[in-house]
Every structure is written in C-alpha cells, then in structure tokens.
Amino acid sequence: MTDCLFCRMVAGEIPADVVHQTDRVFAFRDINPQAPTHVLVIPKDHHATAGALAEADPALLGEVVVAAHAVARQEGLVSGDGAEPGYRLVANTGPHAGQTVPHVHLHVLGGRHLTWPPG
Numbered sequence: 001m002t003d004c005l006f007c008r009m010v011a012g013e014i015p016a017d018v019v020h021q022t023d024r025v026f027a028f029r030d031i032n033p034q035a036p037t038h039v040l041v042i043p044k045d046h047h048a049t050a051g052a053l054a055e056a057d058p059a060l061l062g063e064v065v066v067a068a069h070a071v072a073r074q075e076g077l078v079s080g081d082g083a084e085p086g087y088r089l090v091a092n093t094g095p096h097a098g099q100t101v102p103h104v105h106l107h108v109l110g111g112r113h114l115t116w117p118p119g
Ligand code: AMP
Pocket: 005, 016, 029, 030, 031, 032, 033, 040, 091, 092, 098, 099, 100, 101, 102
C-alpha cells in the first residue's frame, strides 16, 4: 500500500485514461488538460524527480522519453521522422516549478501553439 497517487494509478487502484504503456512505463491523460493533447508519462517504479530517476536508473529515464515521443506520434504531434507540428515535454521539479505530485512525470503538451517562456 502506498499513498503515492501515481503509484496507485499504476496499480489500478485509481482510474487512469491510459494511452500507452510498456513493462516499465505508463502514460495517461492529465485530468486537467492545458492543451488539446496533455498526457503524463511516468516510470512504473517510484522516483520523485527526473534528476533522481536519472541518477538511479538512466536507462529508465530514456524509456520514459521514448514513450513520450511514441505518445506524441500517436496523438499526431509528430509525423514520420520529423518534428512537426511538434510538442513540449515538461518535468516540473520542486515547489518553485509547481510540482504537485512527487512521482516523476513528463507532461506531453501539444495540439496548439505553446507560449514561451512559461509563467
Ligand atoms: P505537476 O504539477 O507538474 O506535479 O503535475 C501534476 C499533474 O497531475 C497535474 O497536471 C494534474 O492535473 C495531474 N493530475 C492530478 N491528479 C490526476 C489524476 N487523478 N489523473 C490524471 N492527472 C492527474
């Protein structure tokens, strides 16, 4: 039993709108989408931040990025071997960046022009 929201979603204890998964990675739609496509990609194992994951299991971080790209392709955000129309990956880390769930997640955002810099 864990009190981590995303671990509980991986375990099937809390519903998730799953769009892609592998043996080690899980991707589901954000409940409060900020763009036409807004998917969260996480490792099934619990790691708090992207940096912690990179230190503990760099290959798994690579698998998370590969899965994010696969989601982008599935959602029509990239075509062929190109990067158009494109998408954004975000890994909020810590309170200044607004991280609210302490289980590393890549936001995959796309489907509209995204402003830069973010707020
Ligand atoms: P962050 O603020 O970067 O930690 O991102 C956490 C994200 O998790 C937010 O965009 C939330 O909308 C999203 N979220 C929280 N609870 C759920 C849930 N039950 N299902 C899907 N997404 C969620």
